[in-house]
Amino acid sequence: MKNKMITVLKKISTNKKAVIAIKSASAAALAAIVAVSYSTGAFAAAADMSGVVSPIVSFLNGLLTPLLALVGAGGALFCVMLGVKYATAEEPQEREKRKQSLKTAIIGYLLIFILVVALRLSIGPMTTWMQNSVKGATTAPTSAATTESN
Numbered sequence: 001m002k003n004k005m006i007t008v009l010k011k012i013s014t015n016k017k018a019v020i021a022i023k024s025a026s027a028a029a030l031a032a033i034v035a036v037s038y039s040t041g042a043f044a045a046a047a048d049m050s051g052v053v054s055p056i057v058s059f060l061n062g063l064l065t066p067l068l069a070l071v072g073a074g075g076a077l078f079c080v081m082l083g084v085k086y087a088t089a090e091e092p093q094e095r096e097k098r099k100q101s102l103k104t105a106i107i108g109y110l111l112i113f114i115l116v117v118a119l120r121l122s123i124g125p126m127t128t129w130m131q132n133s134v135k136g137a138t139t140a141p142t143s144a145a146t147t148e149s150n
Helices: 002-014 016-038 041-046 050-088 092-149
Strands: none
Touching (some): 050 092
């Protein structure tokens, strides 16, 4: 049994994809353990997150407007350049290749734009959710203690 396990481990360790998958799974498991351990009421009751949240939110709000303008201008310029290359392509194989790159660029541009807009729209609800969860965690242990004592 021990020899079989050693053989399997040797095979896994030589496979780069398996090693990356194991490292990713280990990091995810560690992150989950840390998140669960720090999400207890004792940690939330001791932490005032407003000092941490306000600079991050103000930084993101200040960064998102120029980022939207930059993504819009850069994406439009890049798509126009690819459109010109597509229009000037002479061979059918080259034309198809440039058409596919134009499609990919447009999809990527739209995804980046949608994600930036989603980030902008989600800042407020995430801040409210975080503040409510901290308030709920700070009041939960005290209300439970008074209920038990009565």
